[in-house]
Amino acid sequence: MWLMGYRIQSKYVVVMAFLFLLVFTGCTPSHHMSTFDTHGPVARSQLVLFYWIFWAAVFVFVTVSIALFYTVLKYRRRSGDPDPPQIHGHTKLEIAWTIIPSIILIVVAVPTVITIFDNANSPEPSALTIEAKGHQWWFEFTYPHPEEPDKKVVTANELHIPVDEVVNVNLESKDVIHSFWIPKIAGKVDMVPNHTNTIWIKADETGEYYGQCAEFCGVAHAKMKFRVIVQTKEQFEAWLKVQALPGLESADPLAVEGRNLFEGDARCWTCHKVEGSKRSRGTTGPNLTHFGSRNHLAAGVIENTQDNLRKWIQDPESIKQGTIMYRDAQVYTDPDKSLTESQVSALVAYLASLD
Amino acid sequence: MTTSILSRPIHPTGLWAWLTTIDHKRIGILYGVTAFIMFLSGGIEAMYIRLQLAAPEQELVSPEIYSQLFTMHGTTMIFLAIMPMGAAFFNYLIPLQIGARDVAFPRLNAFSYWTFLGGAVMLKSSWFLGGAPNAGWFGYAPITSSAYNPGHGIDFWILSLQILGIASLAAAFNFIVTIINLRAPGMSLMRMPIFTWMTFVTSILLILAFPVITVALIEVMFDRFFGTNFFNVGAGGQPLLWQHLFWVFGHPEVYILILPALGIIAEVIPTFSKKPLFGYPVVVLSGVVIGFMGWMVWSHHMFTVGLGPVANSVFAVTTMAIAVPTGVKIFNYIATMWKGSISLTTSMLYAIGFIFLFVIGGLSGVMHSSAASDAQQQDTYFIVAHLHYVLFGGSIMALGSGIYYWFPKMTGRLMDEKLGKLNFLLVFIGMNVTFFPMHFLGLDGMPRRIYTYDSDMGWNLWNAVSSVGYLILALGVLILIVNIIWSVLSGEKADGDPWDARTLEWSMSSPPPEYNFEHIPIVHGIDPYWEQKREGLSTVPISGGSGDDDSHGIHLPQPSYWPLLASLGLFVSGYGLVYLSSSIGLVVSIIGAAITMVAVYAWSFEPVNDPDEGEGH
Structure with a gap:
């Protein structure tokens, strides 16, 4: 195989192909925290945006790399070469490479701003609202009581939500800054003391999803995780009812x-x-x-x-x-x-x- | 003259000559050697990180030590390695590039270096004095408060950063004044070498950025030492205040790290392409624009803290906009090579490697400028990959290029090209093998700053690959060290202009004489030395004019003890403040402050130039 006047041995082609294969295994959706395996509209909108920008970036990268390597290979000095022409600039070219990237960035900026606003504002502000509070090094979740409005149901480290429904989560912190992140359902929002944030999430498939604190919060940060358990509406309501009961007194x-x-x-x-x-x-x-x-x-x-x-x-x-x-x-x-x-x-x- | 407490030192060689030197070239070398040692120490910290993460569920270091390692790795590489490495080149080159005999304030320059060294030693010594800082290089409040962090690590961090800030501010003022006032006749601003231009912009950024972090550090210090409530959540303190102050400093800081790199590349590429820089005014302007816009993007580090969609949109767009002037620079560098006569020396290979890697880092930067999709990337390994492509692929590759380029000027010997190419190849491959897989890890959900991970997360392969990459990278750096040592001792002798270069520093012998220029040169264009060689536009003034013609008449500033002592006082005082809670700490900090005050006083009254004084008394 020949490339730009250089003979490329076939074994290098095999190596390159293998490398590409490796690159794509990097995006394995089956992994617990993969951002490519989306199960909710927020994460999906973020992934769509990612791909949009990714391909724009690939386009720029390929263009610049070809220009760079072509230039370097083509204009290598040979002994005895005279001084090249001393070109000081070219106004039209420079205007062009100011304007073209600007256009590419506008293409990226418009969907970005749209998605920012979509994800910031809950489509159903009156939907189920859960308080999530970060502690060193665990998560506390507080639900409204299913029957008595002035009471709360408190649990920890496992966030149960009903499938296909918008859930609003108010994010707070008891101590230092934490971050609330469920990669397959929604990108992260920080839990900042004295600064309540909100996030809305929606999962479109039942199952168990991984969540993890994403902001360094001290020595056990790596082990500050939680699970999101997405259930059918009936299962969720039954679960909440049980959680609202006092702890069972075992006779054992x-x-x-x-x-x-x-x-x-x-x-x-x-x-x-x-x-x-x-x-x-x-x-x-x-x-x-x-x-x-x-x-x-x-x-x-x-x-x-x-x-x-x-x-x-x-x-x-x-x-x-x-x-x-x-x-x-x-x-x-x-x-x-x-x-x-x-x-x-x-x-x-x-x-x-x-x- | 009687006000002089100590007479000016007159040691031409030996340890005292280095301790009291105010020659910008020697100070540049001191900066360079210190920064390189600090780079290695930050690399050793990285080694532990990569060893720990090479496989899942390892317990090579404890979580507490791991926190200290990544905090120190970041702080070291930014404040003790890349910034001072840039300062080494500023020091050595700026007077040479602008046709001056030294910087505007030579003693202040020495003070900058010794203060920097004090801050560096102080920060590093925390490893041996009860534990290094452990809250990340960004030290987000309130995790730095005494309630969550009772040890002295954070005290070392806030005090050494303040000391380093003093050093940076002093240096920045010095370079601004030098560049404005000491340019050779004919060197208008728009004839300054790009590296000088970028130094100028960087120095302005330093002056505007460091006061901001100093304010933030003092607030944390007051919280810790005197019980104020800037970040005390219980008393209504606002942790976000810290983040705003930190990143109003922190983002310009990124440009403080990268603009000198862009300047180095703009010197190397024209020389090895034998062409003038393409679009010089545009490259200057884009550097200035980057420096200016660097102040409008800080909140992109805070897309997930809940500033609201309006703020996030504004900062997303300004961040994307900063890619335009950055891209313009890259295109101009490629256009400089176009139709050139390119020699692929090690320095040039580093410069080309810089462009390739910096483009990758820039593009992943545009990816997280999109605030909505950044919510998945923030605080993951995707960011770690990005920042290493910018700071390693960008700053460090450019510094490597600069080392190979100016080494013959500094030492009078060429670096070995065979070792150099091997060094470049290993660093380039190692850097990609180490940092590229981190993109995958981040998108696969691996958060930053975790000391371990479970084996079923799917992160095993790429972490292992990344750790192997570290070994390749380390081998590459080892070869660089071998090459430097070997070349200093027995490298091929270099004449004044080994690369057929273009700017004034190449018009003198290598290494340059202490007084730099026998005659202050006269500048006719952007590439004065090239124009002298090719077009006969001599930079040598017509003789008989000034008294400078007689080399005995060259006025050079004298060495001094005072900058060293003034820095020493700050260093002592810093340690005292760390232990302020004890009475010994209080006494030590007062003694340190007294040393600095006396030294600054004596410095002010030191006679400018008094060669006889040193002998008599």
Whole structure:
């Protein structure tokens, strides 16, 4: 094969083809956080815009690269060459390459501005509105109570929404700046303390989607995740109804022992809330009223199984380094107060029973 | 004369000569060597980052150390490597390019360097004094407040950045005055070399940008030291205030990093194409326009913080608009090569590599200027890819080009071209293998600043590739070091004009004499030395005019101890302030301030030129 007067060996063509193949595998939609696998109108509009600009950029890149390499190869110096003509400029050319890029940019700017406004303003301001609050290093979600308007339903790290419906989310932060991002459903909006933001989202397929904090927020930033669980309207309403109930009182003796520990010596109650309990009213940590019904723990880091829960209570650092629970709770800070194996079992039984 | 506390030093060689030098060429070399060492230290920090991310779920470094690593990597590369590397070229070249014997304020110039060195050492020493800063180079409030960050890392960060700011401001004023006042006769503004022009614009940006970050840093400092509430959320503080102040500084800072690079390229390409720069006035104007528009785009770093659709649209459009003057420069550089006689020296290869990579970085920049689609890209590896194409592919490639181009002028020896080409090839390939896959990672949803990732996220392959790229890049830099050392010691001797170049610095011997120009030259055009060689337009003035003809009569500023001592005081004071909560810290900071005050006072009364003073007393 010949290219611009140079013979190109076929093995290089194979290598190049392989490289291109690799390049396109970069855009694998099956991945959990891929921005190419959109499942909602906001993410889709952002992807359409991306492709629009991407191809404009490819056009410019190819044009400039061809001009650059053609020039470099064609005008290489050969020994004995005289000085080339000393050209100082060409006004028309320079006007041309000021105006042509400007036109390309207008082509990009118009859909950009349209999409900015589309995505900023919720199409249904009166739709279901959820409060999302970032904490170091977990997400709190507050829903309106399905029956009593002055009450709220609070959960953590798993955002349930009904499919095919606009949901408005108010974004706040308890401490530092976080960012709320569900790549397959919508681009991110930051959670800034003293500055409430809003985002609207809509998912057009049921399923579980990955979300993650996108603004560096401290030591456990990498493990500040959440899941979005998109359900049919009926499933969602049933779920919300259950979440609105107080935490179940299990009769299992181990779970009762666990509750006593939770509300007593282990002092879990100072930071965690369990609706229905008189003691557990803390708000520093996640609300655990229906902890057992969640799929994941430690803010989307691992699956919520009894084994993982045991590991989490025994040694939070092995799952997520830097947690405030490990830093502040006396069962971890005071060696005399640390939990025994059986105490951990009791706590696991209690928490698992809260479904 | 009796007001002089110390007599002016008279050491021609040795350590003291370097410590007290106010020769812009020596200061330039000091800047260059320091910046290069800092570049290597930032590279080592990057090495840990790439090792940690090479595979999923690794625990090579703890999350806390990882935060410190990326904070220090960014801060080092921007403030301690690329900026001072630019300053090295400003120092060495500006007086030579404009036909002057030194900068306007030689002692202030020395003060800039020593203050910079103090700030750099102070920031880096935090690694060994309880932990480096860990809030990112952008240090978003309120994560920098004592409540979330009780250690001293942030104190080191805010104080060393303020010290570095003093150094940058002093240097910037110096270069503005130098460029305005010390140009040789005939060198009108529109005959200045492009590198001098870009230095001029950069210096103006520095003067306008650094006060903004200084205000922001002082606010954080007051919050931390004296309990004020600028960013205390509980008391109604506004974290977004920090972001606005930071990026009003931070975006012009990007141009502070890239305009000198664009200037270097505009010197290298005409020389190795044997053609004048295509569209000189347009290239100058586009540089000025970039410098001006750089102030109108800061909120594009804040598209996701919730400024509203109107602000986002305005900043999206202004950001896209800045691509026009940038593109114009690139097209003019290519047009300069068109119909030229191009020799592909290492310097030229770096310049061509710069154009290719900077175009990629510029285009991904246009991609995130689109605020709506940027919502998917902000704070992901797509941004990391973009910024490295701009700052590595842009600034560092251009600095590499500049090193190979001006090395013979600075040392009198050529760098080895074979090693040079190998060095270029490895850096170019390594840079692409390291940073290109980050585009994929970002679009695949990998956030920035995460110390690890799960193996099922689909990010394993490209992270591994990127880490391999680091090795190639590191090997390339290693060969550059070998080449520099080998060439300094035994490179081929270079005459005054090894490249058949065009500007005044090539009209003298290599390395230049201490006084630069035996006669202050006379300039007839944009490429004065080329015009002298080809068209016989001599830059040498008709003799018999001024007293300068006699080389004994050349007036040169004398070395001085005071700039060094004034900087030392700031350095000492900075450490004291870090530990202000203890009484020792308070005392040390007062002592430091006193040293600076005494030094500045003595500096003011130092006799201008007193060769006899040094011997008698």
